[in-house]
Amino acid sequence: MSIVDFSKTPVAELYGTNSFSNALMRERLPKNIYKEITAVQAGEKELTLEVAEVVAAVMRDWAISKGASHYTHWFQPLTGLTAEKHDSFIAPTGDGKVIMEFSGKELVKGEPDASSFPSGGLRATFEARGYTAWDVTSPAFLKQDPTGTTLCIPTAFISYYGQALDKKVPLLKSIDALSKQAIRVLRALGNEVSKRVFTTVGPEQEYFLVDKTFYDQRPDLILTGRTVFGALPAKGQEMEDHYFGAIKERVAGFMRELNTELWKVGIPAKTQHNEVAPNQFEIAPVFANSSAAVDANQMVMETIRTVARRYGLEGLLHEKPFAGVNGSGKHNNWSMATDDGLNLFDPGENPESNARFLLFAAAVVEAVDRYSLLIRSSVATSANDHRLGANEAPPAIVSVFFGGPLTEIFDNIAEGKSSGKSNPGQQIKIGVSSLPSLPKDVSDRNRTSPFAFTGNKFEFRMVGSSQSIATPNTFLNVAVAQVLSEFADKLEKAANKNEAIQAIIKESYSKHRRVVFNGNNYADEWVREAERRGLPNVKNAVDALSVLIQSETVTLFENHKVFTKEELESRYHIYLEKYSKQINIEAGVTIDMARRYLFPAASGYAASLARDAAALAAIGAVSVPQEKRAKRISELAGELYDETSKLESALTEAQETGEAFAQAKAYYEKVRPGMDAVRSKADTLEKLVSKEAWPFPGYEDLLFKL
Ligand code: ADP
Numbered sequence: 114m115s116i117v118d119f120s121k122t123p124v125a126e127l128y129g130t131n132s133f134s135n136a137l138m139r140e141r142l143p144k145n146i147y148k149e150i151t152a153v154q155a156g157e158k159e160l161t162l163e164v165a166e167v168v169a170a171v172m173r174d175w176a177i178s179k180g181a182s183h184y185t186h187w188f189q190p191l192t193g194l195t196a197e198k199h200d201s202f203i204a205p206t207g208d209g210k211v212i213m214e215f216s217g218k219e220l221v222k223g224e225p226d227a228s229s230f231p232s233g234g235l236r237a238t239f240e241a242r243g244y245t246a247w248d249v250t251s252p253a254f255l256k257q258d259p260t261g262t263t264l265c266i267p268t269a270f271i272s273y274y275g276q277a278l279d280k281k282v283p284l285l286k287s288i289d290a291l292s293k294q295a296i297r298v299l300r301a302l303g304n305e306v307s308k309r310v311f312t313t314v315g316p317e318q319e320y321f322l323v324d325k326t327f328y329d330q331r332p333d334l335i336l337t338g339r340t341v342f343g344a345l346p347a348k349g350q351e352m353e354d355h356y357f358g359a360i361k362e363r364v365a366g367f368m369r370e371l372n373t374e375l376w377k378v379g380i381p382a383k384t385q386h387n388e389v390a391p392n393q394f395e396i397a398p399v400f401a402n403s404s405a406a407v408d409a410n411q412m413v414m415e416t417i418r419t420v421a422r423r424y425g426l427e428g429l430l431h432e433k434p435f436a437g438v439n440g441s442g443k444h445n446n447w448s449m450a451t452d453d454g455l456n457l458f459d460p461g462e463n464p465e466s467n468a469r470f471l472l473f474a475a476a477v478v479e480a481v482d483r484y485s486l487l488i489r490s491s492v493a494t495s496a497n498d499h500r501l502g503a504n505e506a507p508p509a510i511v512s513v514f515f516g517g518p519l520t521e522i523f524d525n526i527a528e529g530k531s532s533g534k535s536n537p538g539q540q541i542k543i544g545v546s547s548l549p550s551l552p553k554d555v556s557d558r559n560r561t562s563p564f565a566f567t568g569n570k571f572e573f574r575m576v577g578s579s580q581s582i583a584t585p586n587t588f589l590n591v592a593v594a595q596v597l598s599e600f601a602d603k604l605e606k607a608a609n610k611n612e613a614i615q616a617i618i619k620e621s622y623s624k625h626r627r628v629v630f631n632g633n634n635y636a637d638e639w640v641r642e643a644e645r646r647g648l649p650n651v652k653n654a655v656d657a658l659s660v661l662i663q664s665e666t667v668t669l670f671e672n673h674k675v676f677t678k679e680e681l682e683s684r685y686h687i688y689l690e691k692y693s694k695q696i697n698i699e700a701g702v703t704i705d706m707a708r709r710y711l712f713p714a715a716s717g718y719a720a721s722l723a724r725d726a727a728a729l730a731a732i733g734a735v736s737v738p739q740e741k742r743a744k745r746i747s748e749l750a751g752e753l754y755d756e757t758s759k760l761e762s763a764l765t766e767a768q769e770t771g772e773a774f775a776q777a778k779a780y781y782e783k784v785r786p787g788m789d790a791v792r793s794k795a796d797t798l799e800k801l802v803s804k805e806a807w808p809f810p811g812y813e814d815l816l817f818k819l
């Protein structure tokens with residue numbers, strides 16, 4: 114534990130000390146080189162080796178002065194995790210000494226021997242070369258642990274033939290695509306100043322903490338990140354006494370250190386509080402450009418786990434560690450901003466910004482409606498299947514929340530009325546007759562919407578807690594880019610821009626307003642209503658992934674140069690395989706725990722009860738309850754055994770299914786219900802067998818003891 118005394122080291126001084134930030138580059142690089150770098154960051158120039166040489170030397174000196182001996186190209190393969198290959202700075206001088214070296218070439222390009230990362234067929238192993246390339250849009254940073262310090266350089270990971278083998282390259286391309294189309298729209302609206310549009314993202318990360326001693330006794334938590342067994346304790350989350358409750362000292366210590374570690378690498382972690390479920394927490398950094406935000410979120414997840422261990426805790430990032438208790442998600446707050454500081458979803462106070470806002474907001478509505486399957490697919494994982502559609506997380510139906518006032522404005526435009534004059538008290542006067550007025554606070558709160566407008570950003574709430582946010586943002590960016598490109602086509606041709614804006618919003622919103630829903634998304638009526646509106650409701654990840662290989666999807670991504678057909682196919686296969694693998698492990702653990710621990714424990718306990726009953730009978734003290742319990746437990750143990758055997762057959766069948774989609778389907782349709790059946794027997798047993806005889810710590814230990 115390394116508690117920093119903030120009275121001696123003020124946060125402002127500590128902040129970013131381990132980040133090779135723009136501020137640091139401005140200070141240390143020659144002026145012209147810094148200018149070059151910012152131009153490369155803005156997408157205006159290509160990085161030259163000469164510039165890289167200078168940056169590398171400065172970066173090396175900085176890292177070495179902070180104690181680094183190694184550097185690594187830090188990248189994000191399609192596993193959804195991060196990967197690193199460490200190289201040391203040392204170079205022998207030939208006389209038994211070394212010098213510390215780091216060239217521009219080493220900064221710009223790496224060649225990890227990374228042939229076992231999933232490529233979905235993009236890369237045969239004989240040509241397994243994959244390259245990492247410096248991503249200048251996200252700052253390099255130092256990772257420190259008790260064994261030393263490593264310079265981490267965020268990189269993109271591509272194949273020898275230039276195909277994206279990671280999650281970062283498509284994201285960067287999607288930002289370019291969106292920028293291009295958004296700038297066209299802005300130009301058509303008369304904006305000659307903004308040069309580039311980028312997306313800003315602030316992910317709110319939920320997680321659980323459990324005591325490490327309990328964690329270590331649960332093979333399911335260790336191997337799968339979730340409990341595949343566990344009866345609900347008498348007390349669940351119904352008291353809601355955890356939500357925003359006082360934070361326990363041990364947890365407070367952990368959070369302070371988590372913040373400190375993140376601040377050092379320049380991640381502005383800001384709020385944290387207890388969540389709805391017991392032992393569930395949240396951390397939300399201030400938003401950043403989406404490239405940096407994606408990297409930062411990976412660091413946040415990693416740092417939660419490493420810091421937790423220093424406090425004898427384990428951080429659980431899984432979407433559903435505990436059945437019957439709220440799961441964890443990641444709210445992806447997303448907005449679009451220009452290089453000169455305009456937030457395109459800020460309703461603003463004057464007619465120009467107002468028109469801009471309405472147009473961009475309409476584009477999002479249309480994009481979410483047209484590409485809802487794609488957006489759904491971006492959060493399709495086996496773990497997230499436990500959340501979406503359950504009564505706690507946004508459902509699998511993608512809809513947009515706008516709130517009353519904004520919906521009224523759009524409704525009025527769609528119906529050809531001039532503006533929402535029904536509540537004049539709240540209106541801002543804007544002075545241009547043809548555009549509707551905007552009320553000051555255009556959105557209220559709705560916590561159940563999967564895609565909610567929240568004042569000056571959209572909050573995409575379907576993302577899973579353990580997921581990389583790269584893919585959801587990539588898909589979102591491309592969907593919106595497509596709609597904006599169509600808006601731009603119309604605007605560029607229009608003689609009267611004002612009329613064109615109105616016409617575009619009217620046409621678009623009339624057609625896509627069905628996706629707007631301001632009510633309770635958790636209610637059963639919504640499921641029926643959504644069906645009436647023709648909105649898709651894809652309940653499982655396997656079906657949700659199919660959209661990735663549909664021809665419209667391929668066309669969309671090819672048009673915007675974000676994915677090729679091969680790249681999409683590779684992802685489709687990797688995600689299906691990942692789905693199958695995940696459930697395969699879970700089912701394996703279920704069988705193992707049931708056979709080797711739970712069955713012996715339960716039947717042994719039943720036998721001991723029967724022996725006790727017999728012993729009592731021998732002295733003439735007949736114990737009817739003892740006998741009855743022994744019988745019931747022994748019956749249940751038998752059923753547990755049978756269900757385990759059935760699960761094993763289902764598992765074998767799934768394992769032997771060849772084709773990737775059919776296989777994932779088999780895991781979904783046969784193996785998952787099989788696991789549930791085993792679990793239901795085990796959880797009933799857990800309530801009947803004495804605590805001493807039960808081989809694993811239960812939910813009351815995991816959820817209430819910290
Ligand atoms: P909530 O009520 O959901 O907690 P907040 O207003 O506190 O919402 O913001 C939550 C997250 O939204 C924070 O991570 C914040 O940085 C992020 N956020 C705020 N503004 C933007 C923006 N313009 N773009 C992206 N994210 C943003």
Ligand code: MG
Nearest residue numbers: 317444446572
């Ligand atoms: Mg939120």
